Amino acid sequence: MAKIVVVGDGPGGLSAALFLAKNGQDVTVYGQDQTAMNYAQLFNYLGIPEISGSEFQGIAKAQVSAQGGTIVDAEVTAVAPSGDGYEVTLADGSTESADYLIMNEGRNPQLAISLGVAADDEGAIQVDRHGLSSVASVYVVGRSVRPARSQAIITAGAGAAAAVDILSREKGEDVQDWDSPPKE
Numbered sequence: 741m742a743k744i745v746v747v748g749d750g751p752g753g754l755s756a757a758l759f760l761a762k763n764g765q766d767v768t769v770y771g772q773d774q775t776a777m778n779y780a781q782l783f784n785y786l787g788i789p790e791i792s793g794s795e796f797q798g799i800a801k802a803q804v805s806a807q808g809g810t811i812v813d814a815e816v817t818a819v820a821p822s823g824d825g826y827e828v829t830l831a832d833g834s835t836e837s838a839d840y841l842i843m844n845e846g847r848n849p850q851l852a853i854s855l856g857v858a859a860d861d862e863g864a865i866q867v868d869r870h871g872l873s874s875v876a877s878v879y880v881v882g883r884s885v886r887p888a889r890s891q892a893i894i895t896a897g898a899g900a901a902a903a904v905d906i907l908s909r910e911k912g913e914d915v916q917d918w919d920s921p922p923k924e
């Protein structure tokens with residue numbers, strides 16, 4: 741089982757955490773409910789009728805918790821390489837280690853930048869199609885990657901893609917998290 745720390749509790753981080761927790765990984769999300777979603781009224785999230793961003797976030801957090809993911813109301817103040825993984829420092833000075841980081845800091849990805857991830861001239865973090873940055877085992881999802889074209893459903897999809905990549909790396913083969921309805 742891998743240990744994954746998610747920095748930021750927007751839809752990208754929570755989506756990643758849902759897939760990881762559902763598939764038996766040890767995942768912790770840090771955030772303080774300061775997401776831009778709290779200002780949004782969603783009419784454009786496919787499959788969900790009109791919903792406030794805050795209600796969406798509440799449902800998303802409940803889904804993560806129900807699958808065994810941990811959500812902690814805390815600010816991450818530093819991230820740094822440590823051995824084969826990373827050390828995460830919280831505002832109270834405590835630390836936690838991680839095999840993978842998923843950075844979902846929103847419009848100000850200062851901790852991701854502190855790790856040395858590549859960014860373009862406009863400050864958008866550069867990632868591959870799985871959300872993997874130029875720094876090993878550090879994924880960046882959401883507004884940090886698309887600062888001028890940020891949408892909740894795109895962010896959630898990016899979080900899912902990062903999680904599926906981690907699951908595939910851990911298993912050593914491609915993973916698809918597919919379920920079917922129970923048979924009558």
Ligand SMILES: Cc1cc2nc3c(=O)[nH]c(=O)nc-3n(C[C@H](O)[C@H](O)[C@H](O)COP(=O)(O)OP(=O)(O)OC[C@H]3O[C@@H](n4cnc5c(N)ncnc54)[C@H](O)[C@@H]3O)c2cc1C
Binds near residue numbers: 771777780814845
């Ligand atoms: C007024 C408004 C209306 C909008 N309406 C829509 C809409 O109708 N439809 C739509 O699709 N999108 C809408 N959006 C955009 C949508 O809110 C964003 O696309 C989405 O929130 C981006 O998600 P994200 O996962 O990148 O991160 P964010 O939502 O930006 O969340 C990042 C989270 O990480 C936390 N964080 C950052 N650093 C740390 C740290 N060091 N430690 C702990 N936590 C940290 C932040 O506090 C925040 O909670 C709207 C946005 C606004 C402002």
